Amino acid sequence: MTKEIDGYISDLPQxxxxxxxxxxxxxxxLCPRMTIMDSKMLExxxxxxxxxxxxxxxxxxxxxxxxxxxxxxxxxxxxSFKKYAEESLAAIYANxxxxxxxxxxxxxxxxxxxxxxxxxxxxxxxxxxxxxxxEYTYKHSVDVxxxxxxxxxxLGESRRFVHDVTISGLLHDVGKEKxxxxxxxxxxxxxxxxxxxxxxxxxxxxxxxxxxxxxxEDMRQGILNHHENIDGTGYPRGLLGDEIGxxxxxxxxxxxxxxxVTKRSYKDAKTPxxxxxxxxTMSNKFxxxxxxxxxxxxNAFPNGSEVLLSSGEKAVVMRQNKSYPxxxxxxLLHNGQIVNxxxxxxxxxxxILNFANPIQ
Numbered sequence: 140m141t142k143e144i145d146g147y148i149s150d151l152p153q154x155x156x157x158x159x160x161x162x163x164x165x166x167x168x169l170c171p172r173m174t175i176m177d178s179k180m181l182e183x184x185x186x187x188x189x190x191x192x193x194x195x196x197x198x199x200x201x202x203x204x205x206x207x208x209x210x211x212x213x214x215x216x217x218x219s220f221k222k223y224a225e226e227s228l229a230a231i232y233a234n235x236x237x238x239x240x241x242x243x244x245x246x247x248x249x250x251x252x253x254x255x256x257x258x259x260x261x262x263x264x265x266x267x268x269x270x271x272x273x274e275y276t277y278k279h280s281v282d283v284x285x286x287x288x289x290x291x292x293x294l295g296e297s298r299r300f301v302h303d304v305t306i307s308g309l310l311h312d313v314g315k316e317k318x319x320x321x322x323x324x325x326x327x328x329x330x331x332x333x334x335x336x337x338x339x340x341x342x343x344x345x346x347x348x349x350x351x352x353x354x355x356e357d358m359r360q361g362i363l364n365h366h367e368n369i370d371g372t373g374y375p376r377g378l379l380g381d382e383i384g385x386x387x388x389x390x391x392x393x394x395x396x397x398x399x400v401t402k403r404s405y406k407d408a409k410t411p412x413x414x415x416x417x418x419x420t421m422s423n424k425f426x427x428x429x430x431x432x433x434x435x436x437x438n439a440f441p442n443g444s445e446v447l448l449s450s451g452e453k454a455v456v457m458r459q460n461k462s463y464p465x466x467x468x469x470x471l472l473h474n475g476q477i478v479n480x481x482x483x484x485x486x487x488x489x490x491i492l493n494f495a496n497p498i499q
Contacts, residue, residue: 141196141461148184148191151176155195156460156482164189173463173482196461208443209458213265214255214285221271224248228277235316235347242310242353249284249306256288256305257298263459264289265438266400266411276312279397284308286393287386293432296385304386306354307361311390314344314362326404338374341366361386365394368424388426392433395421410493411439412465431462439464445472445495449488453495454478465491 141158144150155176161169161184169184169191176195216224231244256262264286272278287308291301315323318340322333329337345363348354364387367373369380373391383391399414409417415437422430440446440456446469447453454469457477466481469491478486 141194143192143194145192146190148181148187151181151184151193151195153178153181156479158194158196158462161191161193163187163191175479175482207457208455211263211265211438211442212259212261213263213268213438213441214259214289215268216255216271220251224251224281225272225274225277228280229274232276232313232316235313238347238351241313242348242351245306245309246353248281249302249309252281252285252288252309253302253305256285256292256301262289262292263436263438263441265441266397267441275401275403276315279401280309280312282397282401283311283390283393286397287389289436290389290393290429290433293436294389294429300385303355303358304361304389307358307386308390308393310344310348310354310358311362311365311394312340312344313347314340314342317343317347324404328405338366342375357384357386360384361390363387365390367391369426370423372424388429392418392425392429396433396437411437412491412493415439415464434464435461437464440467440491440494442467446491447493447495449490449492467491 142152142155153176157170157172157174157176160172161174163169169187170180174180227244227248231241235241266282269282269285270278271281284305285308288301288305291304296304315337318336322329322336325333341363345359348359348362361384363375364373364378364383367376367378367383367387368391369383369388371377371379373383378387395418396414399409399417400411402408415434418425418430438459442456442458444456445453446456448469453472455472457468457470459467460479460481463481466479468477468479468481470477480486480489480491
């Protein structure tokens with residue numbers, strides 16, 4: 140959780156991490172962002188008696204219970220819902236031209252996803268908990284709809300918007316049903332001509348849903364624009380910036396992430412950490428406000444998971460550093476030392492390579 144403090148050094152919770160720089164009332168830097176406020180740092184700063192304004196992140200148990208991983212508040216689907224979603228999507232996608240059946244079925248699933256997210260104060264994304272199927276179409280649809288909803292809620296959007304972007308996410312790739320199967324399922328790299336065919340799927344999706352009373356124009360625009368990029372390099376229309384719309388910009392981020400971490404016949408899946416690193420190199424293609432919010436809710440290495448460090452050591456993830464998903468707080472297994480990878484100067488060159496034990 141984060142907290143804005145407009146007061147004094149004595150108001151800083153021990154163990155918190157500064158999310159912004161701390162300055163004196165005369166503009167002199169007291170300490171930089173991502174500083175851990177341990178007892179020594181608080182004592183050193185206590186000599187300054189003036190006012191400060193800073194945003195800090197912390198957990199209520201941060202100063203007292205470092206030996207237990209923080210609860211993983213990731214979105215979780217019950218097995219019964221996973222089975223229902225897979226069977227429903229299979230039936231829906233068997234005849235996408237029946238628009239009324241298509242939208243009614245997707246709305247039922249979307250309402251279930253929305254209710255899970257709407258009832259929760261704070262949620263994170265851990266895809267290992269969402270997986271409903273090994274079948275790409277169904278898995279990807281639910282992943283994108285769910286992640287879009289979590290991201291929209293993190294951005295402070297209205298309940299109506301969160302609901303609608305969930306439905307748009309579930310339907311974002313419906314136009315692929317109009318692409319020849321030999322192109323969609325090709326197990327090798329596509330030719331330029333084949334990729335041009337693939338790039339028509341957002342238009343097909345938009346047209347399929349044009350006469351649906353349940354799908355608003357904003358939702359259709361999100362589906363049409365989910366492959367558009369902020370810098371104008373996307374498709375199908377090469378839109379720039381705000382021309383893409385909120386839903387399209389949100390769907391673009393979560394669609395790219397899920398595509399990277401999902402295994403396909405022609406590529407291996409990236410780890411969540413690898414996917415985020417790749418997305419950093421693509422950041423000019425995303426709305427940066429939305430991308431930063433996405434980083435604050437994605438759990439690349441969920442709490443309680445065992446990870447392998449570049450030093451060769453193994454550790455357990457204790458809690459997340461919001462906006463720094465690749466640099467959580469960890470506990471080294473060989474000596475029990477608690478390390479904040481985002482700010483501990485002895486570990487700034489240490490990175491998490493992968494999970495030490497696969498997440499089930």
